[in-house]
Amino acid sequence: MGFSLRHKARAAARQAALGAVGATLIVVGVMFLTLSAYIALSLATEPVVAALILGGAYLGTGLITLAFIGPKEADHVPPRDQLTANGDTLASAFLQGMQTGTVVRQTLRN
Incomplete structure (x- = not known):
């Protein structure tokens, strides 16, 4: 090594x-x-x-x-109103993912 x-x-x-x-x-x-x-x-x-x-x-x-x-275009940060995921705001998409993770964790424990 x-x-x-x-x-x-x-x-x-x-x-x-x-x-x-x-x-x-x-x-x-x-x-x-x-x-x-x-x-x-x-x-x-x-x-x-x-x-x-x-x-x-x-x-x-x-x-x-x-x-x-x-x-370059990759360096461009879009305005806040363009930060969306499937029509929802980024924050609600994050919360939905957290909720899904909680459900999956509970299902695996049972």
Whole structure:
């Protein structure tokens, strides 16, 4: 049992380390690509325009990404008047279930 726990911990640590290395490499790659794009754009236009283009591209991509993580339907809590079960309110459905449980318990005891 201890071996299994140690094995799981070691696997989780390895996965976290590889994830950190991968994320670092991605960040470095994006930095080099940004620098290359800046140099290419500054040769074609003025450096200020190149910086505006790259800044706008990153800002737009970030805003689009944030739009995807908005609230989902599963996170929505319906209003109180919509909390119903077979036409009854949720409270009366709960009480009906409690009553049914009591009847079943009494039947099993007899």
